Amino acid sequence: MTEPLDVLVVGAGPTGLALAAQLRSYGVTFRIIDRSLDLAHESRALAIQPRTLEALAGLGFADELVARGNQAVQLRMHLPRRVLSLPLFDIGCDDTPYPFLLFLSQAETEDVLGGQRAERGTELVKLSAEDDGVVCVVRRGDSTEEQVRARYVVGCDGAHSTVRAEAGIAFEGRAYPQTFLLADLEVDGLEAGAAHAYLTAVGMLFFFPLGSPASWRMLAIRPPDAPDGDVDLGQLQEITDRYVGEGLRLRDPVWMTVFRLHNRGAARYRSGRVFLAGDAAHIHSPAGAQGMNTGIQDALNLGWKLAAVCRGNGTEELLDTYEAERAPVGRTVLRFTDRAFTIGTSRNPVIRLARNRLAPLLAPLALRSTRLRGAAFRTLSELAIHYRRSPASVAGPHAPRRGRPRAGDRLPDLPRGLQGYTAIPGWHLLLAGQDVVWPERSLDVVTRGRAGLLTVHWLGSEGPWPGGPVHGLVRPDGYFGYVAGGTDLEELCVYLDRWLPTE
Ligand SMILES: Cc1cc2nc3c(=O)[nH]c(=O)nc-3n(C[C@H](O)[C@H](O)[C@H](O)COP(=O)(O)OP(=O)(O)OC[C@H]3O[C@@H](n4cnc5c(N)ncnc54)[C@H](O)[C@@H]3O)c2cc1C
Numbered sequence: 001m002t003e004p005l006d007v008l009v010v011g012a013g014p015t016g017l018a019l020a021a022q023l024r025s026y027g028v029t030f031r032i033i034d035r036s037l038d039l040a041h042e043s044r045a046l047a048i049q050p051r052t053l054e055a056l057a058g059l060g061f062a063d064e065l066v067a068r069g070n071q072a073v074q075l076r077m078h079l080p081r082r083v084l085s086l087p088l089f090d091i092g093c094d095d096t097p098y099p100f101l102l103f104l105s106q107a108e109t110e111d112v113l114g115g116q117r118a119e120r121g122t123e124l125v126k127l128s129a130e131d132d133g134v135v136c137v138v139r140r141g142d143s144t145e146e147q148v149r150a151r152y153v154v155g156c157d158g159a160h161s162t163v164r165a166e167a168g169i170a171f172e173g174r175a176y177p178q179t180f181l182l183a184d185l186e187v188d189g190l191e192a193g194a195a196h197a198y199l200t201a202v203g204m205l206f207f208f209p210l211g212s213p214a215s216w217r218m219l220a221i222r223p224p225d226a227p228d229g230d231v232d233l234g235q236l237q238e239i240t241d242r243y244v245g246e247g248l249r250l251r252d253p254v255w256m257t258v259f260r261l262h263n264r265g266a267a268r269y270r271s272g273r274v275f276l277a278g279d280a281a282h283i284h285s286p287a288g289a290q291g292m293n294t295g296i297q298d299a300l301n302l303g304w305k306l307a308a309v310c311r312g313n314g315t316e317e318l319l320d321t322y323e324a325e326r327a328p329v330g331r332t333v334l335r336f337t338d339r340a341f342t343i344g345t346s347r348n349p350v351i352r353l354a355r356n357r358l359a360p361l362l363a364p365l366a367l368r369s370t371r372l373r374g375a376a377f378r379t380l381s382e383l384a385i386h387y388r389r390s391p392a393s394v395a396g397p398h399a400p401r402r403g404r405p406r407a408g409d410r411l412p413d414l415p416r417g418l419q420g421y422t423a424i425p426g427w428h429l430l431l432a433g434q435d436v437v438w439p440e441r442s443l444d445v446v447t448r449g450r451a452g453l454l455t456v457h458w459l460g461s462e463g464p465w466p467g468g469p470v471h472g473l474v475r476p477d478g479y480f481g482y483v484a485g486g487t488d489l490e491e492l493c494v495y496l497d498r499w500l501p502t503e
Helices: 015-026 049-056 060-066 106-112 164-167 233-244 292-310 316-345 348-370 370-380 440-447 490-499
Strands: 004-011 030-035 074-078 083-087 124-129 134-142 145-155 171-188 194-199 204-209 216-221 249-266 275-277 425-430 455-459 471-472 480-485
Touching: 004 015, 004 134, 004 292, 015 030, 015 292, 030 124, 030 145, 049 060, 049 292, 060 106, 124 164, 145 292, 164 275, 171 233, 171 440, 204 233, 204 425, 216 233, 233 249, 249 316, 348 370, 440 455, 440 490, 471 490, 480 490
Parallel strands: 004 030, 004 145, 074 194, 145 275, 425 455
Antiparallel strands: 074 083, 124 134, 134 145, 171 216, 171 249, 194 204, 204 216, 425 471, 471 480
């Protein structure tokens, strides 16, 4: 048995890698293992949402992701008699530095997140929880086994999670009947710089701009009368001709696969010292490009909490907020993707009429409204996620209400650059208001024993509450834990004693 670790991260997909990066930034002792010998080379999830970029900015990844990705993408919806264009960028979200959907292959994303640093060819086969830790058995490619003891284990090991099975957590839901075909390839005749959706009475076909390892990602529902089994280029071409008509020629596939989609969620995200995150906790259709993004944000909700507890600045109660905050987000994603998928694939005549005849008539009107597009984009971009109902979100006396950030909301980047204040790992106290005298003795109490854990920023009239005086406490993941009006910091101290105790 090796020295006990703080955290064992099982699985080095995007969720595990994001978690590892956050644990590393807090100096926690951890290992990240993955059963596969090599980094994934397939494109898989290819859209990164603005909120994910914001969350990864503090760890130093966002600039590199943006540099490698493609952001100026339009969506072209090819309907029976017309083509509608919808920009996926620059749509009136002025409170984020990333007002666009970033297209980048998952292989590239994992490379940026540090996929090379995981211990590969190392598989978790068993775990047993004890009072003060978890004993894990990991097996290497040469069949040797090692016992690893960790205070906490996080299962980021995907849809078929061993951690979930070992922890006895049910994975409830269903599989969709349709089969999907997916390929990374070259397409002659397709307009570059745009994503293309062909919505026809027979089925749906999508092409997304990739860049690497091929120019395009193709995604289609296999028509019911097409042969089962593996897919080849000939079949993909046949389906494309059926959905699009002539004019597109597919060639040079780098990756082709057939898969079924599921809609399933873990019954719990925590069992004692064992946690689940990412696909281990929820899997669903790719509608809205939420899967990988939700997983990364699970990880970044959990990592700082584990770090706080391991370093003695957090309690079990803080760890409980992981499930309280992320399970509702997971359930919403399952519901939303299920609805979108069901509408998109239904053979019910009424839904088909609405989808194929009414939507094409109404969509251009809806798309003309920047406000409507902005509202839809806020939901998909995950900027609208909040934890207002979390026990760790507390509105103090005279807290600002409508139209201003509240406890549980994310810190907006308004004015631009505000999120940069909170890039240093830790908690951040924002004091807002012009010519306000903040009581020094109270500030001493707030910061005492919290050097390196809590940073105070005087915003003056800048910031999300222009009138002031308002004080807001931002958690390490960029969400407000506490917001109150006035300069009395007594209730803030009560909040901090509970959620950021000093030793
Ligand atoms: C074919 C395909 C296409 C997809 N397309 C899209 C898309 O277009 N958009 C989108 O948002 N999402 C898409 N997804 C889903 C997206 O890839 C996932 O949501 C995302 O990868 C989840 O990341 P994760 O880190 O939670 O899990 P994963 O990426 O599945 O990573 C889990 C890791 O755990 C490792 N592992 C498993 N068991 C063990 C064990 N016992 N011990 C050690 N390691 C273990 C695995 O090797 C793997 O590396 C697609 C998925 C597939 C399969």
